[in-house]
Amino acid sequence: MGKEDFVKEITNIEEDFAQWYTDVVRKAELADYTDVKGFVAIRPYGYALWENIQKYADEKFKKVGVTNLYMPVLIPESLLNKEKDHVEGFAPEVAWVTYGGGEELEERLCIRPTSETIMSTMYSKWVSSWRDLPILGNQWCNVLRWEKETRPFLRSREFLWQEGHTVHETADEAKAMTLQMLDIYADVVENLLAIPVLKGEKTEKEKFAGAENTYTVETLMIDGRALQSGTSHYFGQNFAKPFDIKFQNREGKEEYAYQTSWGISTRLIGAVIMAHGDNRGLKLPPKVAPIQVVVVPIAQHKEGVLDKTKELANTLSKKFRVKFDDRDNYSPGFKFNDWEMRGVPLRVEMGPRDIENGEAVLVRRDTQSKETVKLENIESRVEELLEEIQRDMYNVCLERRKAKTTEAYTLEEIAKNLDENQGYVKAMWCGDRACEDKVKEVTGAPSRCIPFNQEHLSDKCAICGKKAEKMVVFGRQY
Amino acid sequence: MGKEDFVKEITNIEEDFAQWYTDVVRKAELADYTDVKGFVAIRPYGYALWENIQKYADEKFKKVGVTNLYMPVLIPESLLNKEKDHVEGFAPEVAWVTYGGGEELEERLCIRPTSETIMSTMYSKWVSSWRDLPILGNQWCNVLRWEKETRPFLRSREFLWQEGHTVHETADEAKAMTLQMLDIYADVVENLLAIPVLKGEKTEKEKFAGAENTYTVETLMIDGRALQSGTSHYFGQNFAKPFDIKFQNREGKEEYAYQTSWGISTRLIGAVIMAHGDNRGLKLPPKVAPIQVVVVPIAQHKEGVLDKTKELANTLSKKFRVKFDDRDNYSPGFKFNDWEMRGVPLRVEMGPRDIENGEAVLVRRDTQSKETVKLENIESRVEELLEEIQRDMYNVCLERRKAKTTEAYTLEEIAKNLDENQGYVKAMWCGDRACEDKVKEVTGAPSRCIPFNQEHLSDKCAICGKKAEKMVVFGRQY
Numbered sequence: 009m010g011k012e013d014f015v016k017e018i019t020n021i022e023e024d025f026a027q028w029y030t031d032v033v034r035k036a037e038l039a040d041y042t043d044v045k046g047f048v049a050i051r052p053y054g055y056a057l058w059e060n061i062q063k064y065a066d067e068k069f070k071k072v073g074v075t076n077l078y079m080p081v082l083i084p085e086s087l088l089n090k091e092k093d094h095v096e097g098f099a100p101e102v103a104w105v106t107y108g109g110g111e112e113l114e115e116r117l118c119i120r121p122t123s124e125t126i127m128s129t130m131y132s133k134w135v136s137s138w139r140d141l142p143i144l145g146n147q148w149c150n151v152l153r154w155e156k157e158t159r160p161f162l163r164s165r166e167f168l169w170q171e172g173h174t175v176h177e178t179a180d181e182a183k184a185m186t187l188q189m190l191d192i193y194a195d196v197v198e199n200l201l202a203i204p205v206l207k208g209e210k211t212e213k214e215k216f217a218g219a220e221n222t223y224t225v226e227t228l229m230i231d232g233r234a235l236q237s238g239t240s241h242y243f244g245q246n247f248a249k250p251f252d253i254k255f256q257n258r259e260g261k262e263e264y265a266y267q268t269s270w271g272i273s274t275r276l277i278g279a280v281i282m283a284h285g286d287n288r289g290l291k292l293p294p295k296v297a298p299i300q301v302v303v304v305p306i307a308q309h310k311e312g313v314l315d316k317t318k319e320l321a322n323t324l325s326k327k328f329r330v331k332f333d334d335r336d337n338y339s340p341g342f343k344f345n346d347w348e349m350r351g352v353p354l355r356v357e358m359g360p361r362d363i364e365n366g367e368a369v370l371v372r373r374d375t376q377s378k379e380t381v382k383l384e385n386i387e388s389r390v391e392e393l394l395e396e397i398q399r400d401m402y403n404v405c406l407e408r409r410k411a412k413t414t415e416a417y418t419l420e421e422i423a424k425n426l427d428e429n430q431g432y433v434k435a436m437w438c439g440d441r442a443c444e445d446k447v448k449e450v451t452g453a454p455s456r457c458i459p460f461n462q463e464h465l466s467d468k469c470a471i472c473g474k475k476a477e478k479m480v481v482f483g484r485q486y
Numbered sequence: 487m488g489k490e491d492f493v494k495e496i497t498n499i500e501e502d503f504a505q506w507y508t509d510v511v512r513k514a515e516l517a518d519y520t521d522v523k524g525f526v527a528i529r530p531y532g533y534a535l536w537e538n539i540q541k542y543a544d545e546k547f548k549k550v551g552v553t554n555l556y557m558p559v560l561i562p563e564s565l566l567n568k569e570k571d572h573v574e575g576f577a578p579e580v581a582w583v584t585y586g587g588g589e590e591l592e593e594r595l596c597i598r599p600t601s602e603t604i605m606s607t608m609y610s611k612w613v614s615s616w617r618d619l620p621i622l623g624n625q626w627c628n629v630l631r632w633e634k635e636t637r638p639f640l641r642s643r644e645f646l647w648q649e650g651h652t653v654h655e656t657a658d659e660a661k662a663m664t665l666q667m668l669d670i671y672a673d674v675v676e677n678l679l680a681i682p683v684l685k686g687e688k689t690e691k692e693k694f695a696g697a698e699n700t701y702t703v704e705t706l707m708i709d710g711r712a713l714q715s716g717t718s719h720y721f722g723q724n725f726a727k728p729f730d731i732k733f734q735n736r737e738g739k740e741e742y743a744y745q746t747s748w749g750i751s752t753r754l755i756g757a758v759i760m761a762h763g764d765n766r767g768l769k770l771p772p773k774v775a776p777i778q779v780v781v782v783p784i785a786q787h788k789e790g791v792l793d794k795t796k797e798l799a800n801t802l803s804k805k806f807r808v809k810f811d812d813r814d815n816y817s818p819g820f821k822f823n824d825w826e827m828r829g830v831p832l833r834v835e836m837g838p839r840d841i842e843n844g845e846a847v848l849v850r851r852d853t854q855s856k857e858t859v860k861l862e863n864i865e866s867r868v869e870e871l872l873e874e875i876q877r878d879m880y881n882v883c884l885e886r887r888k889a890k891t892t893e894a895y896t897l898e899e900i901a902k903n904l905d906e907n908q909g910y911v912k913a914m915w916c917g918d919r920a921c922e923d924k925v926k927e928v929t930g931a932p933s934r935c936i937p938f939n940q941e942h943l944s945d946k947c948a949i950c951g952k953k954a955e956k957m958v959v960f961g962r963q964y
Contacts, residue, residue, distance in 0.1 A: 040608060043565060044558050044595065049608045052553035052623065059554060075530035076537060080522050081559075081597075081628055081644055082581075087521060103560075104585040105597065108643075109632030110578055117522065119559075119583065119597070130518060130527045139815070145530065150559055150628065154587030165586075166559055337617070 021287050025231040036290045036350045039160045046158040046165035056298035057277050064200045068192045074144045079126045082117040087125045090250040097217025101154045119152040127173040128251035137256045138177050146172040161278035162486050169273035175265045182266035186242040189270040190223045193238035202293035202402040203227045203283045208457030213444050220244040226456045228409045229282035232430025234456050234483035240270035290351030293401050294394040299331040302347045306340050306359025317358045353397050419471050423451045432483045436476035438469035446471050456481045499765050503709040514768045514828045517638045524636040524643035534776035535755050542678045546670045552622045557604045560595040565603045568728040575695020579632045597630040605651040606729035615734045616655050624650040639756035640964050647751035653743045660744035664720040667748040668701045671716035680771035680880040681705045681761045686935030698722040704934045706887045707760035710908025712934050712961035718748035768829030771879050772872040777809040780825045784818050784837025795836045831875050897949050901929045910961045914954035916947035924949050931960045
């Protein structure tokens with residue numbers, strides 16, 4: 009199979025979204041399957057997306073005083089067992105190390121599914137006075153969860169993430185931290201990845217194992233399914249008590265500390281693919297794109313073309329992330345398709361006539377619109393266009409979300425709306441777990457969150473008809 | 487135990503270097519022991535050193551075309567077994583995962599001790615033509631080796647590192663890559679960490695399991711023991727054959743590819759501690775120091791002092807990594823000791839009289855020398871001093887290395903020199919493994935390397951007296 013065929017082979021997005029996703033992941037060389045079931049290899053182009061997410065988020069974290077650290081990847085079973093809800097949530101899906109250095113271990117060790125237990129153990133050693141607080145720790149690392157069904161980036165047995173774990177003097181300070189980090193996640197997803205978020209609190213049923221409150225940023229994919237894109241948890245003293253994180257407060261009294269944790273993961277790469285792509289393949293927002301501009305010479309065998317296009321690429325690369333594609337074994341047409349499939353936001357074409365006229369052609373990946381620009385204006389025009397593309401891609405997602413957000417006043421309407429439209433379905437809710445379970449049972453859709461922006465749709469719970477407590481959003485998910 | 491006592495408690499460096507090291511690691515809050523034997527937690531101050539090393543090295547890697555990627559942390563036993571020397575080298579010290587998701591696995595999976603096997607498996611899928619080459623992949627990740635004796639940073643069961651794995655069309659290109667990466671390692675260690683390196687090739691006995699050639703940068707610690715600080719391996723086709731990495735070459739013929747791998751790790755943090763520290767604690771080269779300048783107000787309760795010193799700290803922080811220490815529960819004297827213990831290269835003191843005179847006092851961590859500087863000149867003076875400290879720290883190491891490098895012409899001399907002086911002992915060698923084994927047996931010192939800079943000390947092997955092939959360097963190691 010030649011390369012030319014390879015690029016064409018992306019499944020139609022309307023016909024089979026799941027297969028389209030897999031095709032894009034593999035053909036844009038974002039990730040590949042490995043010999044270890046449920047584990048993927050993240051290829052350089054996919055990893056570059058993760059590096060750009062890391063860089064953006066890490067800077068924001070550091071600005072609010074977060075410091076990075078690193079804890080062991082292995083957690084003894086006895087530590088995992090210390091917090092009851094937590095172990096119930098995670099024990100079924102961990103991987104166990106039972107042999108090390110040729111010998112059977114006395115106690116088996118799990119590969120971290122998340123690090124609350126080991127972090128809390130260390131924090132209890134480091135905290136003795138209110139002067140030692142807050143501790144705002146974070147680690148960028150790999151974690152394992154032995155999932156049954158896996159998909160690259162969205163759900164794999166190993167994934168990369170950051171997990172922040174903080175310790176505070178007061179409940180208020182810890183709660184404020186939880187929400188501050190949620191805001192940073194919203195910033196990452198909206199401003200870097202160009203995907204609007206729905207912010208809210210998870211229900212009791214959907215919250216993190218061991219948390220008092222879980223807050224979430226939810227996103228909506230092209231097919232109308234939701235993706236939980238970042239979560240931030242307030243623990244109160246739930247871990248501080250079993251892990252004995254005590255400190256002397258300002259009044260000289262011993263007290264248990266208040267904690268939070270929060271995380272985003274390589275799942276965000278899945279969000280970018282599924283929120284923006286189309287039948288040509290990947291479509292990347294300029295701010296996160298590993299390559300922002302590709303320069304393709306036209307008729308590159310003609311005298312002067314390679315020199316002039318290379319010169320232009322060099323100039324642009326001082327300000328943007330630029331790829332110069334001078335491959336001599338592919339036609340310009342092939343290259344156009346290839347870079348569109350890889351989602352590069354802007355293409356610059358320049359051939360003999362353009363050179364004569366002192367011009368180049370700019371083509372947007374998102375709208376396919378074309379324009380001719382004088383070389384003396386190209387830098388500023390590229391900058392404008394990249395900003396415009398970023399903004400427009402966000403707005404396209406926002407419009408789609410509006411179109412796919414509906415209201416429902418009965419269980420039947422919730423089901424109908426989801427079946428017709430997927431998307432977010434807003435409904436009033438009495439707050440009872442039974443009603444939430446009912447929706448899941450009938451529609452397969454869990455609650456996404458109780459949005460911060462509450463609306464009063466009616467007085468009655470859409471499921472049981474009793475007095476409504478709040479508005480909740482349902483949606484099928486990845 | 488109060489904080490004031492805590493700082494004083496570093497063991498004397500001449501009395502017990504090993505205990506001094508442990509004290510510095512723990513008291514400067516670089517790392518701490520955990521509940522999992524042989525595993526440490528890297529604390530924020532220690533991790534910040536690693537981040538600075540990562541940033542410096544990663545930029546250099548990217549400049550030569552290296553791209554980051556990520557491979558699974560778990561490797562099936564059958565993959566590990568594919569290259570004979572490699573499995574013999576690593577199998578005894580791996581950790582095995584035998585259960586996942588509540589079930590016993592059909593095949594056990596080891597946590598990567600290094601990733602040649604999984605990388606080669608994936609590369610074989612990605613390479614079919616010379617046009618796909620070179621592949622210059624690298625990952626920053628955690629690895630596990632079940633060591634018996636462990637010490638924070640120097641030898642722990644889990645450590646962080648980068649492992650580069652490249653694939654090339656020709657042996658020459660792969661060899662050139664191997665040496666290019668060694669040069670980058672020398673750059674990191676010499677220019678960032680201010681430690682001179684000895685560059686050379688490992689002997690057959692000391693080379694990496696599966697490599698044709700292993701090249702190394704070796705460093706010498708204060709106590710005269712050596713530390714292998716970075717290695718770069720040329721594999722020839724040793725992995726390409728069992729892992730079937732074949733490509734169609736420019737002549738249209740199928741050929742096995744040529745590979746390299748290379749790595750540096752958090753062990754470099756150990757190198758920084760042990761190459762530069764003293765009885766006051768850690769001593770950090772400015773370029774890698776998380777805090778380059780600490781500003782300590784004197785008589786901070788007096789009017790205007792906190793304002794003026796804070797203003798100065800803010801000004802300096804535009805150009806340098808600055809800490810403003812306005813803690814009100816410690817004396818300036820305590821703070822001086824505290825930041826010296828933590829190795830901050832430069833201290834700025836400013837009190838009421840200094841403010842009146844428009845001056846501040848600068849104190850170097852490395853030499854303890856003091857000077858008074860006018861505020862209008864302080865930025866440029868700080869810049870000069872940081873450069874000077876970086877250079878001087880390198881030169882101190884270089885002088886010590888000279889003093890601790892000796893020549894030996896007999897086995898007895900090798901042993902005598904090592905016993906008296908530790909350090910590097912240069913000796914002529916016939917090239918026989920038996921002679922190398924003999925030195926190890928008698929002195930406990932392995933060969934460090936066959937230096938690139940060869941000297942002709944005599945015609946005879948220092949051990950057996952036969953014809954000498956080359957000069958080799960011996961030294962006891964961490």
